[in-house]
Amino acid sequence: xxxxxxxxxxxxxxxxxxxxxxxxxxxxxxxxxxxxxxxxxxxxxxxxxxxxxxxxxxxxxxxxxxxxxxxxxxxxxxxxxxxxxxxxxxxxxxxxxxxxxxxxxxxxxxxxxxxxxxxxxxxxxxxxxxxxxxxxxxxxxxxxxxxxxxxxxxxxxxxxxxxxxxxxxxxxxxxxxxxxxxxxxxxxxxxxxxxxxxxxxxxxxxxxxxxxxxxxxxxxxxxxxxxxxxxxxxxxxxxxxxxxxxxxxxxx
Amino acid sequence: xxxxxxxxxxxxxxxxxxxxxxxxxxxxxxxxxxxxxxxxxxxxxxxxxxxxxxxxxxxxxxxxxxxxxxxxxxxxxxxxxxxxxxxxxxxxxxxxxxxxxxx
Numbered sequence: 001x002x003x004x005x006x007x008x009x010x011x012x013x014x015x016x017x018x019x020x021x022x023x024x025x026x027x028x029x030x031x032x033x034x035x036x037x038x039x040x041x042x043x044x045x046x047x048x049x050x051x052x053x054x055x056x057x058x059x060x061x062x063x064x065x066x067x068x069x070x071x072x073x074x075x076x077x078x079x080x081x082x083x084x085x086x087x088x089x090x091x092x093x094x095x096x097x098x099x100x101x102x103x104x105x106x107x108x109x110x111x112x113x114x115x116x117x118x119x120x121x122x123x124x125x126x127x128x129x130x131x132x133x134x135x136x137x138x139x140x141x142x143x144x145x146x147x148x149x150x151x152x153x154x155x156x157x158x159x160x161x162x163x164x165x166x167x168x169x170x171x172x173x174x175x176x177x178x179x180x181x182x183x184x185x186x187x188x189x190x191x192x193x194x195x196x197x198x199x200x201x202x203x204x205x206x207x208x209x210x211x212x213x214x215x216x217x218x219x220x221x222x223x224x225x226x227x228x229x230x231x232x233x234x235x236x237x238x239x240x241x242x243x244x245x246x247x248x249x250x251x252x
Numbered sequence: 253x254x255x256x257x258x259x260x261x262x263x264x265x266x267x268x269x270x271x272x273x274x275x276x277x278x279x280x281x282x283x284x285x286x287x288x289x290x291x292x293x294x295x296x297x298x299x300x301x302x303x304x305x306x307x308x309x310x311x312x313x314x315x316x317x318x319x320x321x322x323x324x325x326x327x328x329x330x331x332x333x334x335x336x337x338x339x340x341x342x343x344x345x346x347x348x349x350x351x352x353x354x355x
Binding site for chain 2: 027052060083206229234238
């Protein structure tokens with residue numbers, strides 16, 4: 001049974017891969033509804049015109065950076081401040097790309113470009129889980145996930161992208177009629193999905209310690225601007241994890 | 253402004269994939285990368301849960317429905333290892349607690 005499962009996993013068609021990628025991204029698409037709507041509404045309230053607001057979602061496609069940008073604009077900050085904030089907010093994508101690069105190395109540049117440009121926190125979480133579980137099953141370590149896994153990946157990206165555009169548009173057009181959308185609790189779907197991905201990873205002491213450290217530092221550093229605390233917490237967690245891992249398994 | 257932001261995003265996200273054929277990470281970095289998912293995702297979740305609303309005040313009380321529902325989700329995930337059970341239980345717990353504990 002295990003063997004046939006593995007074979008099945010390897011021979012998934014592009015269409016089925018795409019369908020599964022979309023399905024596994026659904027909770028995140030629900031979770032980003034309030035953010036998309038809120039962004040559309042807030043950007044107008046801060047004086048951005050509807051076309052520029054839509055353009056930002058279309059071309060920047062980075063929720064946290066977009067929010068900071070309109071807030072900074074509303075506060076009268078200059079261009080360089082907005083760009084600096086965008087840079088700092090997106091630094092975590094270096095870590096994402098470095099984590100996933102082994103699984104896309106064999107693909108053509110024509111594939112790698114969209115897979116890089118449309119990567120989000122949510123798609124990273126979905127893909128990390130996908131590559132990890134499929135690799136464990138099929139022992140496909142360097143190219144985890146089977147020959148058509150990139151269809152799963154691109155479908156997850158496309159789902160998040162289309163969803164973000166749609167809810168930005170709703171926010172721009174009728175957002176002011178739903179002032180309490182952030183209190184509907186939709187974003188909690190995102191939180192529990194991340195929890196469901198992280199907890200099964202806590203298989204040994206170094207992982208638990210890395211998680212606890214990241215959580216503690218994230219709380220302590222939360223008041224820092226531009227979500228610098230996020231990056232600080234992530235790095236602290238990684239360092240603690242590696243140090244304990246080396247003490248446990250030796251430096252090799 | 254938008255063009256610049258789009259360019260910055262791309263400048264961070266693309267190069268690692270673009271030059272993937274020309275480098276490999278040293279083993280110590282490979283080891284560190286194994287901790288990226290737990291560290292980054294935790295750093296995103298925890299403040300979202302503990303700083304509800306506008307994100308300025310730490311709320312560690314039992315009246316924070318996101319906190320209690322997150323603990324439920326952690327427990328369900330730990331015992332079931334099932335992602336969809338975790339999402340379902342967490343969302344239901346959150347909605348129930350919020351209905352139970354009106355602000």
